[in-house]
Amino acid sequence: MNYYEIVYIVHPALQAGHLDDIIAQINKKISNLKGKVLYQDNWGKKKLSYLIQKQKYGTYVLIQCMIDGKSINEISTDFELNTNILRHLVSKITEDDIFEQKNTDEVKKERPSDLSVEAGDNKVSESDQKNNNHDDESQKQENNNLDDESQDQENVDNDSEDKEEDNNNETGE
Amino acid sequence: MANLGKTRVCPFKEDPELINKINYKEYKFLKKFITEQGKIIPAHVTGVSSKYQRMLNREIKKARILSLLPFVVDPRLN
Numbered sequence: 160m161n162y163y164e165i166v167y168i169v170h171p172a173l174q175a176g177h178l179d180d181i182i183a184q185i186n187k188k189i190s191n192l193k194g195k196v197l198y199q200d201n202w203g204k205k206k207l208s209y210l211i212q213k214q215k216y217g218t219y220v221l222i223q224c225m226i227d228g229k230s231i232n233e234i235s236t237d238f239e240l241n242t243n244i245l246r247h248l249v250s251k252i253t254e255d256d257i258f259e260q261k262n263t264d265e266v267k268k269e270r271p272s273d274l275s276v277e278a279g280d281n282k283v284s285e286s287d288q289k290n291n292n293h294d295d296e297s298q299k300q301e302n303n304n305l306d307d308e309s310q311d312q313e314n315v316d317n318d319s320e321d322k323e324e325d326n327n328n329e330t331g332e
Numbered sequence: 333m334a335n336l337g338k339t340r341v342c343p344f345k346e347d348p349e350l351i352n353k354i355n356y357k358e359y360k361f362l363k364k365f366i367t368e369q370g371k372i373i374p375a376h377v378t379g380v381s382s383k384y385q386r387m388l389n390r391e392i393k394k395a396r397i398l399s400l401l402p403f404v405v406d407p408r409l410n
Contacts, residue, residue: 166398168398168399205400207399208396208399208400208401208402208403209399209402209403211399217399219398221357246397246398246399248356248394248397248398250356250394
């Protein structure tokens with residue numbers, strides 16, 4: 160079993176319901192092949208850098224999964240044959256690269272608060288971001304990741320400080 | 333000749349945290365290492381050490397496949 164990261168671009172014309180169907184279909188395929196989806200993220204609709212199948216936009220979906228290397232070919236052919244998927248990229252990752260899965264509700268709650276915590280540069284462009292919904296979502300996600308990392312670091316720092324204080328107290332006594 | 337009079341320092345050796353950003357998902361960061369036309373800027377211009385230039389190349393090419401970065405931008409269109 161290896162860890163893989165798959166990003167695929169879904170046709171922009173698909174409505175939210177159809178999109179969920181396709182994502183569910185692919186996740187089912189992975190689980191049928193004895194794989195396990197560890198993380199899933201929807202980057203939302205983004206502008207493509209160049210036309211793919213005459214489309215300017217595409218919906219990006221990221222999956223991180225654990226699956227047998229032999230089964231990856233089967234999934235790849237599935238992507239190729241699926242006309243609703245414009246493009247896909249499979250890359251091998253290590254266990255450390257896997258993100259923690261969040262519930263969709265939690266993500267939605269956290270996003271607005273993250274925007275207010277942003278650095279000064281981003282604050283200025285916040286009003287601009289609201290206009291471009293597509294770019295907005297991706298930036299939010301990036302900020303989410305960044306903020307999470309920084310928060311984790313802060314927590315670690317606090318913990319270490321607490322421990323030091325404890326040690327000092329003990330020695331003092 | 334490109335380094336004439338200036339000694340460039342690898343940005344990834346100055347700030348090791350940037351190494352985590354060498355990833356096709358951070359395509360906005362990778363944009364710093366391509367020209368307006370979409371070409372990858374050679375290491376002797378940016379000062380990136382060859383180890384990280386190889387990583388950059390790999391990730392930029394992945395981002396191009398996913399249409400996150402352009403293969404080529406026609407300057408006549410802008």
